[in-house]
Amino acid sequence: MSNSAPIPVVVNGAVGKMGRAVIKAISEAEDMQLMGAVDRDRWGEDVGEVAGIGAVEIPVTNNLEVLMAELAQGQQLGVMVDFTHPSSIYENIRTAIAYGVRPVVGTTGLEPEQIASLAEFADKASTGCLIAPNFSIGTILQQQMAVMASKYFDHVEIIELHHNQKADAPSGTAIKTAEMLSEVGKTFNPVEVNETETIAGARGGICGENVRIHSVRLPGLIAHQEVMFGGLGQVLTIRHDTSDRVAYMPGVLLGIRKVIQLKSLVYGLEKLLF
Structure with a gap:
């Protein structure tokens, strides 16, 4: 295990099938620490119980901005993993970047002009962002x-x-x-x-x-x-x-580790592999 502090991570869309798989993967990664879980369902429930890994003493909340503010106050660069819905993903990413939190996004449905706008926003904030249509x-x-x-x-x-x-x-x-x-x-x-x-x-x-x-x-x-x-x-x-959705987890964990080294938006996991 590295001597450096673990990467703090918030999972948005934590109750969904992909979100639950991400919760489990992060809990098993020695260099990461789950700091929050966001979803529109099952508020107040322990996200570990929801994911089937046992209690982790982190409740599901519906307030992404509060968790982004908490991550921004930490000494370690924080990461938001997002597997939510096309209707909310653009604002989710902007919210994270505005707080200096690095988004790792698997939600699809963004329009090209939205990606261009987010890239400009990330550049101005010198904040890394990874949007990957597929993490496999x-x-x-x-x-x-x-x-x-x-x-x-x-x-x-x-x-x-x-x-x-x-x-x-x-x-x-x-x-x-x-x-x-x-x-x-x-x-x-x-x-x-x-x-x-x-x-x-x-x-x-x-x-x-x-x-x-x-x-x-x-x-x-x-x-x-x-x-x-x-x-x-x-x-x-x-x-x-x-x-099985476990196929995506090595790519998600790689994205979390890489995004904190970025200063701009990267579209496509292949850009971090080749």
């Missing part, structure tokens, strides 16, 4: 493999599949993947025929350089993504499946 190391590797393959294929489509409680579509991971493919410098899926959709949306949505994304929402799924490339006589499918 396997997904990051999938994206890198897709970029490699995209240099040799002109046709590609993305299929993302998630549980039916996910609020935004397409997923932030799928959008990020399409954006990364678009950065290789070519437009995909050249027109071969004049298509007609007999049902609107049947061919999915278009992102970046004509990359189509299809979203599936069903109970029983967690998080899955296929990137399919087509060429003459062949199809290459690069697929990643998540069977």
Whole structure:
């Protein structure tokens, strides 16, 4: 264990499935200390009991700003981990940065102009911020493999599949993947025929350089993504499946450790890996 003081962390969205997994992971990390838990449900309950790890003497609260102020008064740089909802995430991040707390964000649904605004705000405050559409190391590797393959294929489509409680579509991971493919410098899926959709949306949505994304929402799924490339006589499918939310925890813990070293906003966990 390091001789330095542990990193103080507040988890926003602590009662959700991802939040509970983060609570457990932080409680097991020797270089971190859970300092608070925020959610709109189960106020006053011990968040350790909620997460299934036993009492930790930290109640769930609904006041993020109070906890940010408390973290700001500490001698150690504080971190807010956020897995909440697209409707609140922008203000959550601004609140944390305003108090000098470093956000580590897995909530998706931010618009590009919102990310640009937050990046400007973080720069002015010289405060690190990590926004990652996906914290799974396997997904990051999938994206890198897709970029490699995209240099040799002109046709590609993305299929993302998630549980039916996910609020935004397409997923932030799928959008990020399409954006990364678009950065290789070519437009995909050249027109071969004049298509007609007999049902609107049947061919999915278009992102970046004509990359189509299809979203599936069903109970029983967690998080899955296929990137399919087509060429003459062949199809290459690069697929990643998540069977347990524990898959995201190494990336979340890495993000917490790295964000306190940053002075600006970083979008994408891969920027801290490669």
